[in-house]
Amino acid sequence: MKFLHTMIRVTDLDTSIAFYTDVLGMSLLERVENPEYRYTLVFVGYENDPSGTTIELTYNWDTDQYDMGTAFGHIALGVDDIYAACDKIKTLGGNVTREPGPVKGGTTHIAFVKDPDGYQIELIQTDA
Numbered sequence: 135m136k137f138l139h140t141m142i143r144v145t146d147l148d149t150s151i152a153f154y155t156d157v158l159g160m161s162l163l164e165r166v167e168n169p170e171y172r173y174t175l176v177f178v179g180y181e182n183d184p185s186g187t188t189i190e191l192t193y194n195w196d197t198d199q200y201d202m203g204t205a206f207g208h209i210a211l212g213v214d215d216i217y218a219a220c221d222k223i224k225t226l227g228g229n230v231t232r233e234p235g236p237v238k239g240g241t242t243h244i245a246f247v248k249d250p251d252g253y254q255i256e257l258i259q260t261d262a
């Protein structure tokens with residue numbers, strides 16, 4: 135088996151697409167409309183990512199809010215320069231909720247960004 139995607143339900147598709155593409159630099163890879171069951175799927179990801187792993191943004195046409203609960207953690211993205219990335223995300227209007235720096239009790243530099251629905255995106259400094 136291999137990882138294909140992580141699915142999250144979103145309340146405003148255009149806002150979510152703008153966040154994952156304009157702010158996080160992903161590409162809109164595929165859009166699937168399902169009028170029978172009244173939902174749209176949009177797959178976003180990095181075109182240069184050899185894994186091909188994507189995030190599946192699921193938009194239910196008749197749902198405008200979800201109970202986000204307390205169990206979901208985050209989706210993690212690797213980044214070459216976490217400090218520059220967070221500066222750019224802030225400049226583009228993104229919500230950096232945890233400033234970049236060493237993880238508590240460790241040495242890996244991480245940061246957190248919230249997406250338009252409140253899902254947490256972890257940025258992890260990877261060795262360039």
Ligand SMILES: C[C@@H](O)C(=O)SC[C@H](NC(=O)CC[C@H](N)C(=O)O)C(=O)NCC(=O)O
Pocket residue numbers: 141143171173175190192194
């Ligand atoms: C394309 C593939 O990655 C899918 O995940 S499609 C699966 C399909 N998704 C939905 O129906 C999304 C809308 C739904 N209301 C929701 O919020 O999950 C699915 O789950 N189909 C169910 C089935 O039994 O086929």
Ligand code: NI
Pocket residue numbers: 139141190
């Ligand atoms: Ni899916």
